[in-house]
Amino acid sequence: MNKTELAPQHSQWLNLHDSIEKYEQWALIIKLTALITCVMTFIFNLAAIFTVVFIALFWLQEAIWKTYQARLIKAITDLESQLNTSNELLISPLYSQWQANRGGTLALIAEYLESSLKPTVMLPYLPLIIISLFA
Template sequence: MADGQLSTLQQEWITLQSQFDQYEKYSLLIKLCNILITCYLLFALKLALWPLFICAVIWLQDGIWKTFQARTGDRLLLVEEAVSQLQGADNSSQPILGMQFNSAWESNRSGAIGLIMEYVKQSLKPTVAYPHVLLLILCLIMMFL
């Protein structure tokens, strides 16, 4: 039984780790798009207010994307803990079953306000906030020049 559980958890870990890495790649793509779009609006079209708004929206989108990654990361940690337990570290606690990502996500889901707060929390992490904050500052500078 433990070998079957371990195999299931290992397969889940491989899938989730791959998804976690993909989220990171797409977050970098979101950042690059924000740089291009904001700079185009500021310097090519000479707009001032719209780039500020667009940049903020893209930043929040990056925060939403990173929220999905964080949830995947939370599940990865649970799977790693379960694999560790099954490999002999501690079998006394209740085992964590593999292939339960969506159930675990649903059971930890908060309401609308909680979800928005989670998005904002992810958006404020330094690795997410960069380069969005710099672009917003650039937009503000361009507005007042």
């Protein structure tokens, strides 16, 4: 069964899911651009304030993208709820299950801190901070 053969709600779910994944890809591109920009400010011997401002701007841009992504996640969980109510859910309620398993504020902060220590997350930011402090 391809996308065109799916019910409109299922096609909408797939489109929302694809969009959410694309926002995640763009967040990675923003991180890589921040890294490249940081390196370039050091190569051209620009003042540290430029590096900090550039990193802050990229951080803000990623926050904007993540806000858009969060709105799409809200839309997809609402759609999953509608499909579940109408007994038409043929797709796993991925986002609804994720929301249901999400902890409270302190648990979420602890989870974020734990995630921030993973090498794939820490890699772009920790070296940029260290370089900025010692350059």
